[in-house]
Amino acid sequence: MRIVVAATPEVAITSLDALLSSAHELVAVITQPDKPAGRGMELTETAVSRWAKQNSQTLHKPITEEETIEILKGIDVLITIGYGKILSRAVLDVPLKSSLNLHFSLLPRWRGAAPVQRAIEAGDSFTGVTVFELDEGMDTGPIYTVKRFALDSDISSDDLFSELALIGPEALLETLDLIASGVKPTPQKSVDATRAMKLSREEGRIDWSLSAEKISAHVRAFTSNPGAWTEFRDTKIRLES
Structure with a gap:
């Protein structure tokens, strides 16, 4: 399938590597525009921007919704991983088959911006990754794939991000196989939902x-x-x- 990935953080790179080496076609990468950072407030590109350049991948940093829609025309699946923007229905409907998100929790637990930190703060015994179909809510879409991960009593958020980044690619590739086979995702049970506030x-x-x-x-x-x-x-x- 023809894939576009919209991502920003370092933890997305393992998934990008997996998609690049898979049978799927990684058509383009979308990331956030360069932003001022550090004490000198110099314009700094995202980790995903650096990866795309190092791997000679088509890279876009759209500002407007119209730009994003144009990029997505003719692709099969959009995958978002910590992109940092909420996408409208108009954008989500452009891909021919699905718009997906790789989320670092066992949805519907820890919907929101900080699922890794909130799971550790709450003393959870398990967390994991969820691949779900995006809708207009905050991590509320129907679920394709879940991978669980047991939390050690001394794990830090840095360590957990690294662990989940390793199991995320498997979940994504499994989901793409499900979509190709015509499998439909399972709706979330919102009654069990918790919020991972910013x-x-x-x-x-x-x-x-x-x-x-x-x-x-x-x-x-x-x-x-x-x-x-x-x-x-x-x-x-x-x-x-």
């Missing part, structure tokens, strides 16, 4: 009144983003797992 810098502050177990989960969940921290004598101290 992280804030203030959330990283450690509440020392919590149990040692909860403080450990807090530090492991927020170690890199937004950063776990506390204050001592008016000095901010960052903690890492």
